[in-house]
Amino acid sequence: MRHRIDGPADGEPLLLGPSVGTTARLWEPQVPELARRFRVIRYELPALDSVGKLAEAVIGLADTLGIGAFHYAGVSLGGAIGAQLALTRPDRVRSLAMICSSARFGEPEGWHERARLVREQGTAPLLDASGRRWFAAGAGTSPAKELLDDLAGFDPETYAACCEALAAYDLRGSLGAIAAPTLIVAGREDPATPPAHARLLADGIPEASLVEISGAAHLATVDRPAQVTAALLAHLPPADGMRVRREVLGDAHVDRAVARTTAFTRDFQDFITRYAWGEIWTRPGLDRRTRSCVTLTALVAGGHLEELAMHARAALRNGLSPDEIGEVLLQSAVYCGVPAANAAFAVVQRVLEEPPSGA
Structure with a gap:
């Protein structure tokens, strides 16, 4: 898996997962603060068609880097991967943060249709709608433009495979088995995974904490970076x-x-x-x-x-x-x-x- 590493080599490992169609740039606003204490690994999504396979790819990356147990945070699909890891590899997940994520991302057919569209036409047809979903403040800011540029250049097959992973994903009946300390973050202006999705996660995962951020749409790490960073720092353990x-x-x-x-x-x-x-x-x-x-x-x-x-x-x-x-x-x-x-x-x-x- 393509990845970037920041922070001290002896810091506790913290893996950060992206949303479909985004790159490691999604987490740039949080990295300076997180990398003070943690060894921050931002990975990018491979072309795998199930959340289970994506979770195992994350484990493979951790193994390659010599990492045992780690803290994990992810946005949208990245959060779903973290929930899957917490269920199937609980020995590896010290804590979990799911940001603008869900236990189920809507009806499967919509994702299959998007996968077909992207395989035929690439990601260009998605740009306008993605800008509206991703950013409550609009797509005119520099970070928003950069993320949309990343989407425009995103590999169509990887995007389509991730759509198929989202279509098959449904953890609604398994949330009670997640034992890792969990933070749920919702953007109040998020049309893709609205606060009701976050509340279902927080209600289903034992002792999970819920933070709702006003003025944030689906990519809250960029839309309201300071608020997301503060929520993560409050959730993650202090330096040892x-x-x-x-x-x-x-x-x-x-x-x-x-x-x-x-x-x-x-x-x-x-x-x-x-x-x-x-x-x-x-x-x-x-x-x-x-x-x-x-x-x-x-x-x-x-x-x-x-x-x-x-x-x-x-x-x-x-x-x-x-x-x-x-x-x-x-x-x-x-x-x-x-x-x-x-x-x-x-x-x-x-x-x-x-x-x-x-x-």
Whole structure:
């Protein structure tokens, strides 16, 4: 399957599925925020004529990328694929979001007629009607034009096969078996899968949440991007700050910190874990080596020597050599002051003389 990957390589995997006739561009408004925390994989639909086959193709992609369990979100047909996965491969789906989707997309004959039309004439006859279905704000915006251009160039056989998949799809009797934490998002102006479809999903899937977005038609990710992004971020789990904290500082240090936590310090420890380790250290813009360099410099400048020792150990865990740490301290001597760097060299020297962990 054609796909694009964004976000940190060690982030939790999040697969994003498209609507029929769209490409990975459908999710571009959400990617910057989602890729801060997740390894985001946007796939594109292959020419397969059943939702079951499409779901297995997604599993094949995940296997190829070395991904076990993953979070999943999909628009329309993409959402249906996610529901199928949650039913047939529940061990692989950590959470599910269905956006402008359905348990059944209307009468089969309408989809078969559309498949025949596209095989005979391509997707050009669909452009006007699709623009009206897809965008409540109209098709004149730049993102809307780009998506309609994608539809104009969409492979007719792939589109027709997806129509046949939609014609045969009907999960109305199976929704109660979906166990993954599920979010349903509806566009209130969506003529293709109106809010009644979303309510049927939310009523049928145990403990599913429902968000209805005003002013959104069928492609709500583009029509109302901020609202869809906010709904997804509220649904998806927060970054695992404790895991990152342990990876950077080591289990022994974190275990000591946790053991010393009192009722008075508990909220502060939670704040540090969520904000420093779950939000800042997990951002994709800098790798951990670079973040260690920046942190050491800041601690030298502030004279925070106890924290400096802790982060000198972390810098070694993050792959900096003693010589590289020395270069950071020399740079700090120029810009933070010689006395501050002198004290820092003394602290780091003691860290470097410590016995190896576990000795």
